[in-house]
Amino acid sequence: xxxxxxxxxxxTEGVVRILRTARHMEAVNSRPVPKVPALVGxxxxxxxxxxxxxxxxxxxxxxxxxxxxTVNFSVSTSSLNKGESLRDTIETVSAMGAAVFVVRHRTxxxxxxxxxxxxxxxxxxxxxxxxxxTQALLDCYTVMARRGLDPSPECLxxxxxxxxxxxxxSRVARSCLEAFSGLGAEVVLVGPATLLPPDTTSWxxxxxxxxxxxxxxxxxxxxxxMQRERMNEALxxxxxxxxxRFGLDETRWSRTRPDxxxxxPGPMNRGVEMMFDPSSTTQSAIIDQVTHGIxxxxxxxxxxxxxxxxxxx
Amino acid sequence: MTRDPGDTGxxxxxxxxxxxxxxxxxxTRISHEIIERNRGLDGVVLIGLQxxxxxxxxxxxxxxxxxxxRPVPRGELDVSLFRDxxxxxxxxxxxxxxxxxxxxxxxxxxxxxxxxxGRTVRAALDALHQYGRPAQVQLAVMVxxxxxxxxxxxxxxxxxxxxxxxxxxxxxxxxVVLRRRATT
Numbered sequence: 001x002x003x004x005x006x007x008x009x010x011x012t013e014g015v016v017r018i019l020r021t022a023r024h025m026e027a028v029n030s031r032p033v034p035k036v037p038a039l040v041g042x043x044x045x046x047x048x049x050x051x052x053x054x055x056x057x058x059x060x061x062x063x064x065x066x067x068x069x070t071v072n073f074s075v076s077t078s079s080l081n082k083g084e085s086l087r088d089t090i091e092t093v094s095a096m097g098a099a100v101f102v103v104r105h106r107t108x109x110x111x112x113x114x115x116x117x118x119x120x121x122x123x124x125x126x127x128x129x130x131x132x133x134t135q136a137l138l139d140c141y142t143v144m145a146r147r148g149l150d151p152s153p154e155c156l157x158x159x160x161x162x163x164x165x166x167x168x169x170s171r172v173a174r175s176c177l178e179a180f181s182g183l184g185a186e187v188v189l190v191g192p193a194t195l196l197p198p199d200t201t202s203w204x205x206x207x208x209x210x211x212x213x214x215x216x217x218x219x220x221x222x223x224x225x226m227q228r229e230r231m232n233e234a235l236x237x238x239x240x241x242x243x244x245r246f247g248l249d250e251t252r253w254s255r256t257r258p259d260x261x262x263x264x265p266g267p268m269n270r271g272v273e274m275m276f277d278p279s280s281t282t283q284s285a286i287i288d289q290v291t292h293g294i295x296x297x298x299x300x301x302x303x304x305x306x307x308x309x310x311x312x313x
Numbered sequence: 314m315t316r317d318p319g320d321t322g323x324x325x326x327x328x329x330x331x332x333x334x335x336x337x338x339x340x341t342r343i344s345h346e347i348i349e350r351n352r353g354l355d356g357v358v359l360i361g362l363q364x365x366x367x368x369x370x371x372x373x374x375x376x377x378x379x380x381x382x383r384p385v386p387r388g389e390l391d392v393s394l395f396r397d398x399x400x401x402x403x404x405x406x407x408x409x410x411x412x413x414x415x416x417x418x419x420x421x422x423x424x425x426x427x428x429x430x431g432r433t434v435r436a437a438l439d440a441l442h443q444y445g446r447p448a449q450v451q452l453a454v455m456v457x458x459x460x461x462x463x464x465x466x467x468x469x470x471x472x473x474x475x476x477x478x479x480x481x482x483x484x485x486x487x488x489v490v491l492r493r494r495a496t497t
Contacts, residue, residue, distance in 0.1 A: 027409055028394065033443035036394035066394075306399045 001303045005111045005124040006131040007178040012153050014303075015137065015179055019151035021299035021307070022141050022292070028065065029295055039068035042099040042305055047073045048125070049105040054266055054290065055125050055135075059102045062297035068305075071098070086110075087117050094118040099305055103127070121304040129169050135265050136175035138296040140183060142288045143220055146261055157184030162214045164246060165224030165273055166195040166235075172265045173224055177205055190214050191246060194235040211246050215255050223248060223264045226272045239272055249275035253283075261285045330482075331472055331489035336455070339471035340369075343453055344376040346469050351420055354381050356448065358419045362437055363391040363408035365426030365484060369455060372486075373424060388412040390423075392436035410440070417445035422469075426484035428454040431465035455484050 001017075004010055010018070028036055044063040046056050056072070063070045073093060080089055090101070100121045103111045108128030115122045126132040140156070149155045161180050167173035167189045180187050181204045189196055189207045196207050208214050215221065226242060236242045253262070253276065262284045268274050278284040331339070351357055354377060361370030367389045374387045391408040423437055434452060441447065455471035460478060476482060476491065483490045 024391075024394075024408075031410065031443065035443075037439070038394040038399050 003115060003122045004133050004300050004304065005122055007133050007136055007175050007182065012182040015140065015182060016151050016153055018137055018296065018299045018303055019141055019144065021302055022296045025295040025298040035065050035067060037067045038302060038306055039066040043069045043071060043097055044100045044102060044301060045071045045073055045093055045098040046102045049075050050126065052104055055104065058293045059125065059297050062294050063301055066298055066301060068301065090114050090117045094120050100301060123300060126171055128171065130171050130174065132171040132175045134297055134300055135172050136179035138289055138293040139176055139263060140179050141292045141296050142263065142285050143261065145292065146285050146288065154184045156180060159185045159219045160188065160217060161185050161220040161222060162188050162190050162218040163222045163224065164190040164211060165226055167191055167224065168195050168197050169227060170224050176222065177203065181205065188214055192236060215252060216257065218260060220261045220263060221256065223273050225265065225267065226269050243272055243275060247273050247275040253281065263289060327490050327492045329488055330474060330491050333486060333488050336488055339455065340372055340376050343469045343471065344373060344380055347377065347422060348381060354383060354385055356418065356420045357385055358414065358416065358421050359385055359387045360421055360423050361389045362423060362425040362433060363389060366424045369426055370424040386414055390437055390440055392433060392440050395436035395440045397432060412444045415445045416441060416447045419447050421447040421450045422453055423450060424453045426455050427482045428457045428467050429460055431461045431463035434465050435463050456482050456489055458482050
């Protein structure tokens with residue numbers, strides 16, 4: 001595995017492989033000293049052109065637990081502000097010996113562009129509306145772990161997953177949709193028609209504009225963050241109206257089955273898509289998502305830098 | 314395609330070096346040596362290395378308990394993320410590490426099936442130190458096949474088996490088999 005830029009790039013086989021390695025990493029994280037020397041001497045550079053707390057910290061923690069060195073390239077204080085081109089920046093940093101770039105950028109496709117300029121591996125930590133593959137991987141892992149499933153190409157067969165909110169502009173939705181359905185789950189996108197993808201005929205997915213219809217019949221409710229900036233584009237009449245139809249409150253949540261999981265990639269907009277405190281229900285897997293994120297990102301870095309070739313069995 | 318040790322045929326690719334009952338006898342002898350060297354079993358902990366050392370450490374624990382009358386604490390250790398050849402050869406880390414007690418002050422006996430280059434044991438020594446500071450670490454192996462690349466020596470040996478590097482040694486409850494690696 002050379003890069004993890006999208007779910008389709010690594011394929012179902014790659015997804016399963018990372019999920020398997022992540023299990024081992026979860027075991028490492030439960031040891032008294034949650035650190036192993038596997039990637040000692042390798043450098044992981046995080047290159048975030050967009051704000052992020054959890055994803056950047058999660059990657060840096062993952063890298064450190066594998067004993068890699070981490071460099072946080074802070075865009076706001078960099079020479080990019082002096083007019084240095086992105087290409088020169090990448091070439092300079094990779095000449096300093098970066099093994100992996102973890103990239104987030106507001107423009108779709110930047111991770112592919114960057115890989116033209118360096119021999120280092122690229123992990124896409126979010127590009128525009130396009131992809132956020134490690135989020136999808138940790139979400140698959142969380143569903144698996146909560147359901148007691150083993151990683152396999154069909155491990156989510158029989159599960160129905162609702163992705164609720166602005167799936168049109170969401171890289172999380174796009175990556176999750178591919179990953180979930182790649183493992184056999186049935187995915188339904190729920191939201192107002194203006195926030196659903198305009199054409200889903202080529203995707204293995206159904207759509208619904210009624211959260212209330214969908215809730216009682218799904219195994220996972222995956223809430224997306226409502227991006228307030230969409231308000232300016234007049235795609236939603238107003239946030240209160242959105243919340244009334246697509247926000248989760250206690251009454252609505254009580255209509256789910258007792259084993260339905262509640263997930264959210266964070267950061268949550270309390271009072272917009274989330275109208276109640278999810279920590280009040282044991283069905284919430286939101287904290288698990290954060291915890292598993294470290295194990296899954298450790299697995300991604302390990303697969304990129306250290307796995308060698310597949311063991312013939 | 315395995316033969317008894319007494320069989321002198323030459324065309325086969327596998328040789329049965331130890332049979333199942335030979336393995337049991339070696340296990341009994343090693344158990345007595347462990348008790349003798351440690352003057353009993355006080356503070357002794359067996360740590361089986363994933364994967365070949367795990368079942369051997371279970372068997373050894375059973376034998377020790379039969380002789381001494383007390384159960385011996387036992388754990389298992391996966392060293393794949395501590396190896397020095399990560400990235401040079403395929404690694405699929407899937408095995409579990411389970412260390413039931415703090416190893417500080419313990420007499421740890423690391424158990425593995427085959428001792429070869431010594432690199433696995435080196436990795437195990439590093440990994441063990443995350444679980445405390447043992448008073449002593451000893452090494453028990455069923456087969457020492459030579460070709461050491463590090464200054465590591467076993468304390469308890471089931472069988473010394475001179476090998477060439479194009480041979481594989483397979484240890485299982487059925488015994489020990491020496492197999493010439495298929496060349497294509």
